[in-house]
Amino acid sequence: MSTELLLGIITFFTSTIAGIVGLGGGMILIAVLPSFLPVNAIVPVHGLTQMSSNLSRAVFGWKDVKVEVIPKFLIGSILGVSFFATILYFISLTYVPLFIGLYILFSLWSDKFNKKIERFESYYLVGFLQSGLSLIVGATGPIATTLLVKDYNDKHVVVSTAAALKSITHTLKVITFIFFGFVFFDYLGILVAMIIGAVIGSWAGTKLRDKIDGKKFILVLKILLSLMAIKLIVSLFI
Template sequence: MVDFSVSLWTILGLSGIAMLASVVAAVLGFGGGMLLIASMPVFLPAAAVIPVHGVTQMVSNVSRAFFSRRDIAWHLMPAFVTGAVFGSLLVGLTVVQVAMAYLPLFIGAYILLNVWHQGFIQWVSRFESMLMAGFVLSGLGLLVGAPGPVFHPMVMKKVDGKHQLVATTALMMTIVHAFKLLVFGVIGFAYLDQWPLLLALIVSAIAGSWLGTHIRYRTHDQLWTTVMKLLLSSLAVSMILNALMK
C-alpha cells in the first residue's frame, strides 16, 4: 500500500504534462509515455510513479486507439495478447530480478540497428514476432513503465503507413498497461484513494489524444517517417550513453 497526498499544483502540473504527452504519442506513435514517466518523480513518491503512470497511459492509448480505430491492424493482436499474458505473469508473480543498469544499452542498440542497418533488419526479422513483443513489453512495463519504443521498428515493418502504426501500437500498449494495472492492484495499490489526481490525468490524456490525432492526419508522410527515425535514434543514443555512464 502506498500512502501519499497531492496538492492542487501537483494535479495541475501533471495534468498539463499528461496532455502534452498524449499529443506527442498521438502524432508520433511513441515518446509520450517516456516524457510523462520522466516528469512524475518530481511530483510523486517513487512507489506511486508506475501505477499512476499506467492509469494515465492506458487511457491515453485507449483514446488514441479509439480515435484511430479504423487503422488498427487487428490480425496482429491475438499473438500479442498471448505473449502479454505470459510476460505479466512471469514478471508480476515471480518478481524476476533483471540487470536494469544494462537493459537500456541493449534496447538502444536494438533500436539503432533496426532503424538503420538493413542487414540486421533482415536477420532479426526471422526471430521477431508479435508473441515475443507482447511477452517482452508486458514484462518491461512492470519494471520500467514506458517500454513502447522498443518494438516500434518491428511493428513499422508489419503495418501499412503511419496511421496503422500509431493505431496498432496504441492498442498494444493499452493491453500492456491493463495487465500492469491488474498486477499493481493485486499487490495493493489503492487507485480509488487517488481519484482526483487520476480523474484529472484521464481527462487530460483524452484531450491530448484527440488533439494529437487531428494533428497527425495533417502531417506529410515522408516528414513523419524522417522525424520518427531521428527521434528513435536520439532516444536510443541517450539510452546507450546513460547506461555506459553509470
Template sequence: MPLPDSLSPLDGGVELLLILLSTLTSMISASMGVGGGTLLIMTMAQVMPGAALIPVHGMVQLGSNGGRALMTLRHLAWPILAAFVPGALVGALAASWMLVRLPTGLLELTIAGFVLFTLWGPGLPKRSLGQVGTAVAGGITTFLSSLVGASGPMVAAFIKQHGGSRQSTVATFAACMTLQHLTKAFVFGAAGFVFRDWLWLIALMIASGVVGTWLGLRLLGRLSERRFDGLFRWGLTLLALRLIWLGLQRLGVIG
C-alpha cells in the same frame, strides 16, 4: 462531486504540471505515433516516489492509449494485435512473479538506460517480424513495461517495421500499449499498490490526455516529423542524463 484538497501525495503545483503535461504528451503520441508516454514517465520520475511511478504512469497511459485506440479503431491492424496478445499475457505473468525488486536509484538508472538504448541503440533485425517475432516482442516489452514503464519506443519499432499507413501505425500502437498498461492494473494491484491515493490525479490526467489525443489526431500528417524528431530525441536524452544523475544521488554514488 467536489475535488479533494489534494489530488495525490504530491504538491499542488506539481499535480497541475502533470495534468498539463498529460495533454501535451498525448498530443505528441497521437500526432507522431510514439514518444509521449516516454516523455511523461521521464518527467514524472523527476518528481514522484519510485514506488508510485510505474503504476500511476501505467493507469494514465491506459486511459490515453485506450482513448486513442477507440478514436482510430477503423485503422487498427488486427493481425498484429492478435499476435501481440499471447506474448503480452506471458510477459505480464512473469512481471507479477518478480515485480519491482529494483531499489530506488537503480529504478531511475534502468529507465534512463532503457530510453537511451531505444533512442540511440541499433535497429531491430527484419527477422523479428511475423507472428512469432511479434508475440516475443509482446512478452519482452510487457515484462519490461512493468519494470521500467517506458517500453513504448520498442513496441513502436516492431509495429512500424510492419509497414502500413501512419494512421494504422498510430492505431495499432495505441491498442498494443492499452493492453500492456491494462495488465499493470492487475500486476500492481496484486502486489498491494494503493491506487486509491492517486485516483483523482490519475482521472484528471486521463481526461486531459483525451483532449491531447483529440488535438494530436488533428495534427497527424501535418507536422515536420524530421525536425521534430531531432528536437524530441535530444530532449529525451537530456532528461535521461538528468535521471541518471538523480539515480546516482539516490544510490549514494554522488553527493
C-alpha cells in the same frame, strides 16, 4: 494552481505529442512525475494514465488499427507479465535498457541485422518483452513501434496500432500493481485530472497528425526512436 490541474495540463500536452508521432509523451510524463508524487506511486499512476492515453488514441483511430496483430501481442504480453512478475525479485535486469536500445538502432538502420533477426521477430515475442519488461523498465513502448514501422508505411496505422498494443501493456501493468496491493483510489483526484488530459490530448494529436506528410512522418519517427534508443544506452553509463 492545484497539483491536479497542473498534472492534467501536462498530461494533455504529453498525450498530444504521442497522438501526433506515436511516442515520446509517456517518457516526458514519467520524467515530470517525481516532482509531484512519492516514489512508490510514480509507475502505477503513470501506467494508468498511459493506459487511458493509448486506449483513447486507439479508439480515435480504430479504422487504422491492424487487428490481426493484437491476439499475438496479447498472448505474448500475458506470458511476459506472468514471467517477469514471478522473477522480478530474483534477477538483475540492469542491462536490459542496453539491449533494447541496441535492438532498436540495428533494427531501424541495418539491413544485415534485419535479415538475420527476421525469423525470430514476431508480435508474440514483442508482446512478451514489451509488456513483461514494462514492470521494470520505463521505456518499452518503442519495441512494438519499431516492428510496426518496419511492417507498415502508413503513419495512421503505425500510431493507432502501436497505441492499441501499448494499451494492452499498460492495462496488464495496472492489473499487476493492483494484485501487488497498490491503492489507486488514494490518488483519485490526480488520476481523474490526468486521464481527462490524456483523452483530450489523444484527440488533439490525432487531428494534428493529418497535417504531417506520411514519408516525412516515418523518417521523423525513426529518428525519434533512435534518439530514445541512444538515451536508453547512455543512461546506463551516466
